[in-house]
Amino acid sequence: xxxxxxxxxxxxxxxxxxxxxxxxxxxxxxxxxxxxxxxxxxxxxxxxxxxxxxxxxxxxxxxxxxxxxxxxxxxxxxxxxxxxxxxxxxxxxxx
Amino acid sequence: xxxxxxxxxxxxxxxxxxxxxxxxxxxxxxxxxxxxxxxxxxxxxxxxxxxxxxxxxxxxxxxxxxxxxxxxxxxxxxxxxxxxxxxxxxxxxxxxxxxxxxxxxxxxxxxxxxxxxxxxxxxxxxxxxxxxxxxxxxxxxxxxxxxxxxxxxxxxxxxxxxxxxxxxxxxxxxxxxxxxxxxxxxxxxxxxxxxxxxxxxxxxxxxxxxxxxxxxxxxxxxxxxxxxxxxxxxxxxxxxxxxxxxxxxxxxxxxxxxxxxxxxxxxxxxxxxxxxxxxxxxxxxxxxxxxxxxxxxxxxxxxxxxxxxxxxxxxxxxxxxxxxxxxxxxxxxxxxxxxxxxxxxxxxxxxxxxxxxxxxxxxxxxxxxxxxxxxxxxxxxxxxxxxxxxxxxxxxxxxxxxxxxxxxxxxxxxxxxxxxxxxxxxxxxxxxxxxxxxxxxxxxxxxxxxxxxxxxxxxxxxxxxxxxxxxxxxxxxxxxxxxxxxxxxxxxxxxxxx
Numbered sequence: 001x002x003x004x005x006x007x008x009x010x011x012x013x014x015x016x017x018x019x020x021x022x023x024x025x026x027x028x029x030x031x032x033x034x035x036x037x038x039x040x041x042x043x044x045x046x047x048x049x050x051x052x053x054x055x056x057x058x059x060x061x062x063x064x065x066x067x068x069x070x071x072x073x074x075x076x077x078x079x080x081x082x083x084x085x086x087x088x089x090x091x092x093x094x095x
Numbered sequence: 096x097x098x099x100x101x102x103x104x105x106x107x108x109x110x111x112x113x114x115x116x117x118x119x120x121x122x123x124x125x126x127x128x129x130x131x132x133x134x135x136x137x138x139x140x141x142x143x144x145x146x147x148x149x150x151x152x153x154x155x156x157x158x159x160x161x162x163x164x165x166x167x168x169x170x171x172x173x174x175x176x177x178x179x180x181x182x183x184x185x186x187x188x189x190x191x192x193x194x195x196x197x198x199x200x201x202x203x204x205x206x207x208x209x210x211x212x213x214x215x216x217x218x219x220x221x222x223x224x225x226x227x228x229x230x231x232x233x234x235x236x237x238x239x240x241x242x243x244x245x246x247x248x249x250x251x252x253x254x255x256x257x258x259x260x261x262x263x264x265x266x267x268x269x270x271x272x273x274x275x276x277x278x279x280x281x282x283x284x285x286x287x288x289x290x291x292x293x294x295x296x297x298x299x300x301x302x303x304x305x306x307x308x309x310x311x312x313x314x315x316x317x318x319x320x321x322x323x324x325x326x327x328x329x330x331x332x333x334x335x336x337x338x339x340x341x342x343x344x345x346x347x348x349x350x351x352x353x354x355x356x357x358x359x360x361x362x363x364x365x366x367x368x369x370x371x372x373x374x375x376x377x378x379x380x381x382x383x384x385x386x387x388x389x390x391x392x393x394x395x396x397x398x399x400x401x402x403x404x405x406x407x408x409x410x411x412x413x414x415x416x417x418x419x420x421x422x423x424x425x426x427x428x429x430x431x432x433x434x435x436x437x438x439x440x441x442x443x444x445x446x447x448x449x450x451x452x453x454x455x456x457x458x459x460x461x462x463x464x465x466x467x468x469x470x471x472x473x474x475x476x477x478x479x480x481x482x483x484x485x486x487x488x489x490x491x492x493x494x495x496x497x498x499x500x501x502x503x504x505x506x507x508x509x510x511x512x513x514x515x516x517x518x519x520x521x522x523x524x525x526x527x528x529x530x531x532x533x534x535x536x537x538x539x540x541x542x543x544x545x546x547x548x549x550x551x552x553x554x555x556x557x558x559x560x561x562x563x564x565x566x567x568x569x570x571x572x573x574x575x576x577x578x579x580x581x582x583x584x585x586x587x588x589x590x591x592x593x
Contacts (some may be wrong), residue, residue, distance in 0.1 A: 006463060015462040016439070017455055017516035018447030027456055030517050034460065035349070037518060038407045042475050043468060044483070051478030052485055054309035054339065055534020055564070056296045075202040081432035090427050091438050 006035060098384055101126035103591070104323035106174060106268035107349075113160060113173040118403070120156035120173030124149055127175045130266045134590055137288040138242050140251070140261040142180050143188050144220035149175070152217040159215065171329060172215030177267045179258050180221035181228055182304035182313065184208050187218075191304050192226040192254075195424050195431045195449030205302020206337065207271060207313050207330045212331045222270060223257030226451045227307045228278055228420065230254050231368045231524055242510070243285060244588035246552050249507040252282030258316045259286040269317040269326050273303055276409055277527025280539035283316050284557020287541045287586065288493075289574070291323045294564045295534035296341035297326075299334030308339075308418035310409075310531040320540060324348035327509050327567060338510055340384050343565050351568050352575040354388045359573065362397030362495035367539040373505040379543030379556040380501045383577065387499065390576050397495055399487040402529060404480050409528040410521055411464050411477035417454075418461030424449065425562045428430055436438035456517060481532050488533040492563045497570050501526055502539040503555030526559060536562045538570045541583035555583075567589040 008028045012019050018029065073086060082089035101123055104112065113120045128146065134142050157172035167171075170371040178184060181191045183201040185208075190196045204212070211218060225235035233241040233256030241256040244264040251260040254273025259282035262270050270278045276293035283290025291314045298313045305311060315326035328349060333342040363384055368377070386395050426432035426445030431447050435441035450458070464473035491498060503526055513520045530537040542558035545551070558577070562570035578584050 008459070011463045011466065012455075013443075014466060015458045016422075016442040016446055017458060018443040018452065019455070020447075023452065027452070027459065030456060031460060031463075033518050034410070034521070035361065035463075038411060038473065039413075040407045041404060041480055042405065045403075046476060046478060046479035047407050048485070049479040049482050051475055052481040053478060054295065055339060055365055055485060055532075056295075056339050058339070058341065063335050071202055078202055079199050079429035081426060081430070088428055089433065091441055 006031065103129040103587070104268065105319045106317055107319065107325060109174055110170060111447035116160060118151040119195045120151070120160065123173060124153040124175050124219065127219065127267055130264070131470060134244070134266060137243060137247055138260050139239050139242050140223055140257040140264065141177070141220045142190060142192070142223050142238055142257070145187060147577040149217055156215055156217055165544070169213070169215035170325060171211065174216050174269070175219045175255060175267050176211055176216040177222050177258065177261055177270045178208065178218065179224050179270070179272045180256050181224055181273055181304045182207060182271060184218055188221055189304065190221070190238070191228070192224045193451065193454070194237045195445070197237070197392060197431065199430055203302065205589060206299035206334045210304060210330045210577070219267060222255070222261055225254035225256070226454050227244045227304065227417070228254040228273055228275055229417065229453050229457055230283060231277070231520055232513070233257065234469060235451055237451055238371055240510055243507045244590045245287065245554055246507065249509050250285065252285035252507060254278040255316065256282045259283050259288055259290065262288045262316050262318060263287070263588060265587065269315060269322055269325070271313055271330070272316055273311055273313050274531065275306050276526050276531050279314045279316060279556070280502050280527050280537055280559060281524070283539040284555065285507040287555030287583070287588070288316055288318055289320050289541070289584070290314065290539045291327060292530060292537045292566070293327060293331065293411045293567060294536040296339055297331050297536070299332070299337040299340045299568065301334055301336035305420040307413040307418060309416060310413060320538070320571055320578050321349055321352060322539070322544055324352060324571045326525055340580055346568055348568060348571055349490050352572055354572060356387060356573060356576050358394045359497070359569070360495040361387055361392045361394050361573065362491055362498045363394055364399050364402070364498050364500050365396050366399050366402035371504055373500060373545070375500050375545035376503070376505060376556050380558060383466045383542040383558045384499060385463065385581060387573070388576060390580055392573070395464060395495065397491040397498060399491060399529065401480065401483045401487050402525070405484055405529045405532060406522055408480045408484060409532060410460070411473050412532070413550065414457040414461030414483065415464045415474050416461070418458045421454070453517065484529055485533040488529070488535055488561070497573055498561040499564070500559045500561065502559040503527070506554035506556060507544050511565065530561055535564055536567050536570060536575045538574050540574045540587070542581070543583060544586070
């Protein structure tokens with residue numbers, strides 16, 4: 001299942017995704033062949049090439065710091081799976 | 096009197112008849128709704144359709160039309176437009192084709208939605224897609240595949256398959272999709288309609304659920320180049336809510352289509368014309384190139400030497416960005432929640448149950464590409480190869496005004512044919528993904544059909560025109576001249592003419 005240093009269970013845990021045993025098997029095999037294909041990029045010498053993060057020649061875009069309307073409280077809570085007293089409900093995080 | 100059924104008019108023809116008050120917005124809408132009723136049981140282009148809301152919008156448009164016709168700032172007054180279900184419309188579902196958002200209702204409008212409303216459009220229905228726009232066939236939708244109007248055994252393409260199928264089947268005159276690696280152009284080619292991916296920064300993505308933020312763009316799908324030009328000028332422009340949208344002037348694209356091709360130089364990208372190309376696609380594209388020459392363009396061969404590395408580069412960058420963007424679906428603030436003993440268990444269970452196989456695959460791949468010890472080998476290297484790919488295009492555009500390629504290596508494939516082989520599916524994106532990596536614009540226009548045989552009916556073939564950053568005007572002009580000289584855009588799928 002491992003391609004290079006690829007440990008599917010560990011990476012799925014980092015990604016916070018539970019996988020069923022059947023998914024582990026299918027995805028493991030598929031990712032092994034995809035990762036092998038990615039090795040194609042090693043054919044190129046990129047020593048003196050600058051990375052491109054995005055294609056727009058713009059950095060540090062700011063807007064005036066002015067107060068403007070935002071999503072009303074009840075609208076922001078509208079899709080919450082659980083809520084109470086105008087707050088999102090979540091499992092206990094600290095003891 | 097009537098030039099064919101209402102639902103089959105191009106968007107431009109419909110706007111003219113609405114402005115002259117020969118038809119009402121309500122009649123135009125009902126014609127679309129009737130067509131959806133007639134064909135969508137077989138196609139499944141729509142995920143949902145709020146009839147009452149669409150009718151209320153159409154009636155409001157009719158009131159506006161009655162009190163003085165369509166003013167110039169409302170060019171789409173009364174025109175039905177459908178959106179891919181990943182573009183936010185206030186009080187409408189926003190499922191992204193995912194179980195994790197199955198019950199999500201958008202509390203706000205995307206900027207594109209706001210602009211369409213301001214232009215008078217009647218927003219109608221939510222269009223099917225691959226889950227979170229990840230896929231090339233809509234087979235990854237959690238709510239079922241969209242079928243191709245030319246052959247119901249085949250896919251409509253993806254990820255904007257619902258949008259392309261709906262437009263091809265004359266269910267709406269125009270639609271908007273999103274394109275991260277070909278998701279507008281490939282389904283447009285598979286379904287025989289026109290699709291445009293604008294340059295990165297041309298259209299605001301505020302309200303587009305993010306897949307890969309350095310690649311995503313929203314763009315139109317319609318039945319003519321002129322219709323796409325009109326839709327593009329309606330939604331383009333800088334938006335303070337999307338810092339990647341650029342303050343470039345927005346030309347009147349639809350008014351600048353004439354002028355012909357004399358004096359234009361078009362490059363035929365040699366790396367796109369070899370190996371693995373379907374013979375019928377090869378033939379149709381070469382015939383289209385000959386047609387462009389006949390129309391006065393000078394065609395010369397250009398080279399994009401790093402094309403062969405684009406698929407690997409794309410699938411590292413896109414999955415890395417997706418893994419970060421989709422971290423927001425944690426079951427806390429919105430969407431599906433599967434309870435767990437602690438937050439960690441809740442996240443893992445929620446995401447395990449809420450995401451489909453392809454989305455899981457991509458998040459895991461992207462997480463790996465960004466993880467400690469592998470970042471340099473995968474993500475950083477891919478970003479460097481992206482520079483080389485972008486430079487290829489910028490160099491080619493010093494020699495030519497536009498580049499021509501096949502929109503897809505082959506016509507629409509059968510449902511299920513590639514579904515279990517993700518790598519094969521990724522490799523079929525080779526013709527469209529460089530455009531997103533380079534941030535340039537791309538247009539897919541119908542350029543012919545494969546011959547009918549015992550095993551398959553005739554299927555549409557698409558020609559791709561690639562333009563410089565913010566060079567939409569040039570590719571639209573070329574596409575329009577080609578369209579005017581060829582009969583392909585007049586063909587309708589058997590499903591529609593029956």
